[in-house]
Amino acid sequence: xxxxxxxxxxxxxxxxxxxxxxxxxxxxxxxxxxxxxxxxxxxxxxxxxxxxxxxxxxxxxxxxxxxxxxxxxxxxxxxxxxxxxxxxxxxxxxxxxxxxxxxxxxxxxxxxxxxxxxxxxxxxxxxxxxxxxxxxxxxxxxxxxxxxxxxxxxxxxxxxxxxxxxxxxxxxxxxxxxxxxxxxxxxxxxxxxxxxxxxxxxxxxxxxxxxxxxxxxxxxxxxxxxxxxxxxxxxxxxxxxxxxxxxxxxxxxxxxxxxxxxxxxxxxxxxxxxxxxxxxxxxxxxxxxxxxxxxxxxxxxxxxxxxxxxxxxxxxxxxxxxxxxxxxxxxxxxxxxxxxxxxxxxxxxxxxxxxxxxxxxx
Amino acid sequence: xxxxxxxxxxxxxxxxxxxxxxxxxxxxxxxxxxxxxxxxxxxxxxxxxxxxxxxxxxxxxxxxxxxxxxxxxxxxxxxxxxxxxxxxxxxxxxxxxxxxxxxxxxxxxxxxxxxxxxxxxxxxxxxxxxxxxxxxxxxxxxxxxxxxxxxxxxxxxxxxxxxxxxxxxxxxxxxxxxxxxxxxxxxxxxxxxxxxxxxxxxxxxxxxxxxxxxxxxxxxxxxxxxxxxxxxxxxxxxxxxxxxxxxxxxxxxxxxxxxxxxxxxxxxxxxxxx
Numbered sequence: 236x237x238x239x240x241x242x243x244x245x246x247x248x249x250x251x252x253x254x255x256x257x258x259x260x261x262x263x264x265x266x267x268x269x270x271x272x273x274x275x276x277x278x279x280x281x282x283x284x285x286x287x288x289x290x291x292x293x294x295x296x297x298x299x300x301x302x303x304x305x306x307x308x309x310x311x312x313x314x315x316x317x318x319x320x321x322x323x324x325x326x327x328x329x330x331x332x333x334x335x336x337x338x339x340x341x342x343x344x345x346x347x348x349x350x351x352x353x354x355x356x357x358x359x360x361x362x363x364x365x366x367x368x369x370x371x372x373x374x375x376x377x378x379x380x381x382x383x384x385x386x387x388x389x390x391x392x393x394x395x396x397x398x399x400x401x402x403x404x405x406x407x408x409x410x411x412x413x414x415x416x417x418x419x420x421x422x423x424x425x426x427x428x429x430x431x432x433x434x435x436x437x438x439x440x441x442x443x444x445x446x447x448x449x450x451x452x453x454x455x456x457x458x459x460x461x462x463x464x465x466x467x468x469x470x471x472x473x474x475x476x477x478x479x480x481x482x483x484x485x486x487x488x489x490x491x492x493x494x495x496x497x498x499x500x501x502x503x504x505x506x507x508x509x510x511x512x513x514x515x516x517x518x519x520x521x522x523x524x525x526x527x528x529x530x531x532x533x534x535x536x537x538x539x540x541x542x543x544x545x546x547x548x549x550x551x552x553x554x555x556x557x558x559x560x561x562x563x564x565x566x567x568x569x570x571x572x573x574x575x576x577x578x579x580x581x582x583x584x585x586x587x588x589x590x591x592x593x594x595x596x597x
Numbered sequence: 598x599x600x601x602x603x604x605x606x607x608x609x610x611x612x613x614x615x616x617x618x619x620x621x622x623x624x625x626x627x628x629x630x631x632x633x634x635x636x637x638x639x640x641x642x643x644x645x646x647x648x649x650x651x652x653x654x655x656x657x658x659x660x661x662x663x664x665x666x667x668x669x670x671x672x673x674x675x676x677x678x679x680x681x682x683x684x685x686x687x688x689x690x691x692x693x694x695x696x697x698x699x700x701x702x703x704x705x706x707x708x709x710x711x712x713x714x715x716x717x718x719x720x721x722x723x724x725x726x727x728x729x730x731x732x733x734x735x736x737x738x739x740x741x742x743x744x745x746x747x748x749x750x751x752x753x754x755x756x757x758x759x760x761x762x763x764x765x766x767x768x769x770x771x772x773x774x775x776x777x778x779x780x781x782x783x784x785x786x787x788x789x790x791x792x793x794x795x796x797x798x799x800x801x802x803x804x805x806x807x808x809x810x811x812x813x814x815x816x817x818x819x820x821x822x823x824x825x826x827x828x829x830x831x832x833x834x835x836x837x838x839x840x841x842x843x844x845x846x847x848x849x850x851x852x853x854x855x856x857x858x859x860x861x862x863x864x865x866x867x868x869x870x871x
Binding site: 376379503566 | 802819827835
């Protein structure tokens with residue numbers, strides 16, 4: 236028996252609804268009706284609660300265990316309410332779409348109980364914005380193969396609500412530096428250089444608010460770090476009505492495990508903050524430094540990310556775009572012909588300029 | 598009337614003939630410290646004039662009571678100022694060599710200017726010239742010191758001309774006037790150090806630039822800082838101690854001699870005490 240999922244359908248025509256970031260409302264493509272998140276949440280509250288309860292009992296998993304063996308541990312089966320097709324998803328999937336009827340599908344049980352996100356930042360940029368951002372990202376890259384812009388094909392473009400932990404914390408830092416100030420004066424042919432040495436100590440506490448760490452093992456950490464920051468002014472209390480039309484995962488890396496990364500970042504920045512208060516010296520070298528970071532609060536938040544995967548010459552290139560700010564990161568292919576072309580061109584240009592300067596000075 | 602005019606003309610000619618050497622002497626020898634007699638100046642003048650007319654290189658002598666009145670605490674700088682102020686040198690590159698004596702603290706400075714003069718009076722040549730006049734000045738023998746200077750300069754110019762003619766031919770001086778050289782000739786005579794710079798520096802700069810460009814092709818990276826998440830007023834500094842511990846002193850001795858460059862068209866030379 237498959238567990239329960241919810242399709243958000245238009246109350247007027249029963250066609251699928253999806254959340255549109257630009258309007259901040261759920262829209263129906265068929266009858267063009269629009270609804271606020273609150274209206275749809277109220278309408279689906281009972282259905283979601285029921286689905287969540289069933290998901291929590293999760294006894295349906297047992298029957299797949301025999302057939303799929305160990306793989307069943309990482310899978311869940313759901314029944315699409317629109318077409319009745321059976322959906323087999325990753326155990327962390329919280330929002331997806333039915334591959335048969337295309338209807339956006341939510342798994343309310345993934346966000347039931349203590350696992351429910353505290354906040355969500357809704358998508359504010361559309362699929363078209365993501366494609367446009369990738370095109371702009373490819374501009375002004377002298378080493379990019381010329382054919383890449385025209386020949387690469389976007390294999391996959393998906394809007395994903397990525398689970399993030401936002402950590403508030405306090406870092407106590409105690410740093411000791413050796414610093415110097417130098418004065419010099421001339422006495423005849425001698426230059427006298429007096430160097431004053433100081434022992435400088437700074438200690439204090441640095442508070443942090445909302446250091447993000449992605450809680451999904453599927454998402455590459457370097458990509459998720461690089462698309463920061465998000466504007467927390469736009470954080471909304473979590474509602475499942477923000478999810479239709481996008482993919483969503485629940486976290487599979489716990490807050491405790493994720494805090495190690497946040498702790499390292501907070502510690503490093505606390506040391507930087509202490510160092511920034513030392514000025515008036517010519518040299519300043521840290522000789523001992525201690526930090527102690529404690530977590531004061533943790534929030535579970537879903538952040539909007541557009542993931543773009545392109546394929547060119549048999550190799551996949553992955554890009555991620557912040558679905559709120561439009562910041563895009565990724566790896567572009569390098570044309571080695573262009574690389575060496577630029578190298579030799581620059582060498583010749585700089586060489587000619589240097590030669591002209593040196594000949595002019597003769 | 599005609600007789601009177603001819604008489605006036607004759608007087609003018611005599612005056613001109615008498616004052617010309619004195620004016621010429623003022624051009625090459627500016628003896629403000631009054632170390633030389635008129636006869637001595639005239640004797641030295643012949644070497645100076647020969648250097649200019651035969652070798653297109655000025656040889657000058659300046660004596661002053663105190664070089665610091667020329668706005669510098671460095672005798673070498675003062676000598677370069679004098680060279681510029683008196684508009685010394687011969688030809689387009691103002692080639693020449695100047696010996697300045699300052700009596701207040703017994704300072705001397707020799708400066709050369711111009712491609713040709715710098716090439717003739719290189720480091721080793723200047724050493725020889727300086728040792729020649731310094732051995733006389735130490736005994737306050739001013740005339741013989743200056744004579745040593747002008748004679749040595751003239752001798753060096755002669756030797757250099759012979760060597761250069763053997764190597765480049767009769768037109769050797771054009772190599773010290775870049776304006777008259779073709780690009781090929783200038784390339785042919787470019788110093789080795791310049792070639793090293795031209796061959797080594799550009800590929801290094803180009804490599805750094807293309808590696809930066811390549812790095813820009815991958816924009817994802819693990820974050821190591823969280824400074825963006827410190828709220829306003831989020832840094833509470835409890836301890837701020839700046840304790841002085843000790844002072845160390847280092848003395849760097851600068852030789853007052855200025856090494857002769859020899860390669861460029863600007864000033865080079867040396868200074869010291871006599």
